[in-house]
Amino acid sequence: MKKSPVLFEKKELCCGCTACQAACPQNAIHMVKDEEGFNYPTIDRVCCVSCLKCEKVCPIKIQEQKRCKIAIITLYDDNNIGNKLQNFAVQEILLNRGYEVRTIVGELEGQDNKNYILQIKRYIARIIAILGCGKGKYKRYALDEKRCNRFKRFSEKYLLLGEKINVFNLPNTLSQTYDCFVVGSDQVWHNWTASEQELYYFFLQFTDKKKRICIAPSFGFDAVPSEERDIYIKGLEGFEYLSCREESGVALIRDLTGKSAELLIDPTMYIPVKTWHDMEKKPSYLQTNEKYMLVYLLGNGAQKARNESKIIAQKNKLRIIDIFEFEQENFYLTNPEEFLYLVENAEIICTDSFHGCAFSILFHKNFLCFNREGTNAENMENRLSTLLGKFCLKNRMFDEWIKAGKPELTAAVYYEAEKILKEEKVKFGRYLDEVFNNEDRR
Ligand code: SF4
Ligand code: SF4
Incomplete structure (x- = not known):
């Protein structure tokens, strides 16, 4: 089957230059005004013969192909507000540095899938959510389902999503699909499922060391269980540059590896506040x-x-x-x-x-x-x-x-806090420069 053309994933990425329309041999592309009066191309799929000439002349696509492709590896669960906002912030940071970015939809549910009772409960919750009825805990399940759907819509609107994968069964092709992998922020080094495979994923051990970058990750605990110490040491030693979001995490890294890590603010605080107001x-x-x-x-x-x-x-x-x-x-x-x-x-x-x-x-x-x-x-x-x-x-x-x-x-009085925030942003920017200007990643 021939591949259908995709001119852009979010309309904000299109500059409306009409090059695609001019290149189409079938006259299948029409420029249509949106509610703000901006002209965007729409493809008449009946006339389109999938020659992809439109994609080849699109300046945005051409630019994209030249750019370094980075995958964000973070906790992905569609039910936590802070998690979604930090994911968006990391994406903004990378897009503003000119990279092509995707967030990997890494599911930590490999073990849950074997839990048939849980699956049945979810199935019932979905039905209750659709019918709008239910009592007690089933009402709660249904509510969770609705909430999850709202968060999914948020993700589709604001995040550039990449592959959906199972963390417990990683595809062999993942490493070669991206030039770099960025892990963070959130409590990605917590080991929620107490599984070695989860840490293998969040320490980016599925890819070359030179492709591993961390941006303000968090452990969410102060001490590593003794039986996991070696796993953590090996994982942390795979990063040339280390950073962390909490003081105890910086101390933990020093204790485990002898390396110093940069204490960074959360990425949500690094991007311009206007982005959040918008x-x-x-x-x-x-x-x-x-x-x-x-x-x-x-x-x-x-x-x-x-x-x-x-x-x-x-x-x-x-x-x-x-x-x-x-x-x-x-x-x-x-x-x-x-x-x-x-x-x-x-x-x-x-x-x-x-x-x-x-x-x-x-x-x-x-x-x-x-x-x-x-x-x-x-x-x-x-x-x-x-x-x-x-x-x-x-x-x-x-x-x-x-x-x-x-x-x-x-x-609260924010004069001092604003001054500190400014300094922290400079520190954050310096860390990013150091990590991304590394010879191997240019
Ligand atoms: S794929 Fe070819 S036919 Fe289809 S819209 Fe693009 S240029 Fe036109
Ligand atoms: S060529 Fe690309 S940027 Fe130009 S109008 Fe078409 S889709 Fe938009």
């Missing part, structure tokens, strides 16, 4: 000029933090928008675009999330950072204290706020 979308459940508190708590239950947030909201006469309030279906379905809007426009943000704090800092918001409750709680603390410590905002940690006698929450 992405914001007002959720339909929000009324005009409504004053609200955004509650974004990822810890299991997080009851203590919820109770405190409630007291602060009552005192300030604010409506509570709690994204993980499952009874409020619309809140729970909030997608990353809406999350950005909610942070930007909230009076106060109560969060135990790394990205909840990062975006509060970026948008100069009034926020309070709670200790994470439930599993993985201690591991989270280092990431949050590194972040708030770096920006001189430790007084925004819940414990510090209690120690200070619960003062009234007024907007």
